[in-house]
Amino acid sequence: MFSVIKHPLVTGLRRMFILVSPNETSFEKLEDVPNYVDEAVPYFIALIIMEWSVLYLRGGNLPRLNDSLSSLSHGLLSLLHSLLFRSTELAAFMWAYTHFNIITLPWNNPITWFTCLLAVDFAYYWVHRFGHEVNFMWAGHQTHHNSEDFNLSTALRQSFAHRYSNWVFYVPLALFLPPSIFLVHNQFNLIYQFWVHTETIGKLGPLEWILSTPSHHRVHHGRNPYCIDKNYGGVFIIWDRLFGTFEGEKDEEKVVYGLVHNINSWEPVYAQLHHFIYVIKTAWNIDGLSNKLSVIFKGPGWSPGKPRLGCVEDIPQVEPSPVKYDSNISVWKAIYIWTHFLILLLFWQPGLSMHKQILSTSYLSMNIAYIVFTLFVFGCMYDKRSYSDELEMIRSVIFVVAWQLGATMPVSGTICGLYLASAVCWVAVVALNKTAVKNKEK
Template sequence: MEYNVDVVTKIFTRFRRLFYIVSPKETSFPTVEKVPKYVDEAIPFFICLIILEVPILYLRGKRLPRFNDSFGSLANGLLSLLHGLLFRSVELVTYIWVYEHFNLVDLPWDSPWTWLLGFLGVDFGYYWVHRCGHEVNIIWAAHQTHHSSEDYNFTTALRQSCILRYISWVFYLPLALVMPPSVFLVHSQFNLLYQFWIHTETVDSLGPLEWILNTPSHHRVHHGRNRYCIDKNYGGTLIIFDRIFGTFAKEQEEVVYGLVHPLTSWDPINAQICHLKYMWSVFKETEGFANKLAVIWKGPGWAPGKPRTGLIEDIPDIHAPQEKFDRQLPLWTNLYIWIHMPLLIVFYGVLATYKTEFSPYLTLTGVVFIIFTLSTFGALYDNRPRASLQELLRCVVFLLVVKGVAAPSFLSSSPGLSLLLIYLMSLFIWLFVCVRQTSVTIKAKSS
């Protein structure tokens, strides 16, 4: 009975962390090494809430998550984590270096006042990195990935940029002048965790809390492409900085989600780099060195002769409902992809857990395989002509690599045999599909 009580207490403790319901005493640590990996511990709750959201949306008569859009969010989230398999944390390493060389005040790590300052400081830094992510084109090129979904649900929170972390760390460095790294690491994790649950349409209003906290209603506005939504509500945990700096907007009408110019592809690689490609084309076409630099440093809507962030009149004045980009796949293909996605996530987990035991070449091979897999599934959702052949090749490569590097004990175990069986069946499925497509093409040409 005592064991069960301990388990329930542990689950409840981890659950309330999603909402920043923690005390300074339980979340203050002397060193970075002592700080728990709160985000990793929250992953099971992410999964449970994503599943639980579906029946709630159904009962409330709201739009259900789509297979393709949910794949896009999960795929981009997985891509954003891959850097951790190859590199150390840029944000934390630079923060510690600045703190060790330039800190001005030695604040006690175990003081509630230090904890409170960390809470406010991290959220203030997030407000500005988020605001610049919308008002500086080169940073928007990274952040736009998160806004590329035309749906709004818990999976949308997972749709993150691979590039933004290499820019955002700069905005937090002023905190390193006074704030111990362990305090910064705690609050940077909780600031991120809090923002998961606000990506939902299942919560309408939180009453008086709407004045202080960032809520689902406020964040729905932030994700909208209605005119009144553009460049509003940048807050992470708090909404007070938006109210102070004049970037707050209240939810007024049904929000139309996504980019002003929506993507027309489910390829997660394209979602990461599409605006960089667009910027490059505009940069080449723009005349004058000063104007070329302005393409990088001014807003996404800027053009010569316009204000720094562009003109709001250039934004289409749209209202719900709006048709969403969609391409239909057979049910079996959707099920196939969503059977393989958990396998891919487990594979990532193995690489992340045992990366110190693997050779760098094996880890790099794993990263390339994950990227290739996500690109292939995106190609299937886009109905590209060679997507079937690409998936067939992926299955063949996986079987060959696993046969070559996996330990015999694993291959003979139940998990190993099950994995081999799944991929062998997948190989034959796509071999059949490719042969059938080839025969149809030959017949079409002959006729």
């Protein structure tokens, strides 16, 4: 019934909420399946702008620029990773389908489409639940939870590593589902979850019994004791109700977001990797093979003598309005960071994605490494680290040199001029800072 509205803009919006018919989103061949995630990006941006507008009109607090940049940086890291490596989930599914498929449901049957919708979300429930209950999987998934804010940009805060364990839970579906329909719903499952990351939408009445909603997902992102390890469903909340992991939002207790122990940094590379480092160090230092394996495979809250998932009483109580990690940088530096970040987001990364089939692996890798370094530097600048000016000087000079050598993506003369001016300015800033330090020492 939804397919009667054929306008492309409306069709794209309907996909965000899976308000599409099986006929318009069923494909026989894998290569015919559209890249729905890439096509949804303009809608992500439009909805983020709409959320900002609603918050402004309501007189509420707007999303913080440092937190928003951090979320977008994580999303960009995830996109960059996919430029070099195939989808692990799809690759594993295809391998299992080739070797172990028992019966393939007809790709053009609506029953197959709805079966896949439920099956993919059921598998996602367990992906998500194990991502919280198994420490090495939490090391990847914690990236999505390390924001102390909760808005639509938080949905883009993704881990590059979590996908390397997700595939295990989707492989059984290859026993009976056609790959093309699996790919459709694997994308829809991800796209749907974007809109539930917001505080601007309240409870949705009867829909709360069936669907995963913003209210349910606010609880999931909370670090209040009652919120921990709850509401894992992607599209449907029915799995949480069936398996005892459901918790409703409490009107009398405001949800406080973030990790139990926040990392207090805007630097995205550290945010992606810090818990992996913690798990490795803890497993290395603890005595006994059983304890070492428990550190890896039991919950993040486990320690010797405690239950698999740790003890609820160990979770610290939170203040209703806790002080969030923040750092105030000058207006001109914030404008500078966002200008250069938008160049990466709107021109550089899309250029790499568009031309990746004709670019050499070494060329692609060098450009990706430079973008990752850029995100690291911008995080350091927002963290106000003492060496951030020197890092930005190095980053700007590297671009100018690489541009002269033809090692960067082709960009406009305006962008090249901006980088050249940036390099000159930062060389001057660093030189003046060093002179000021020497004069102060004298």
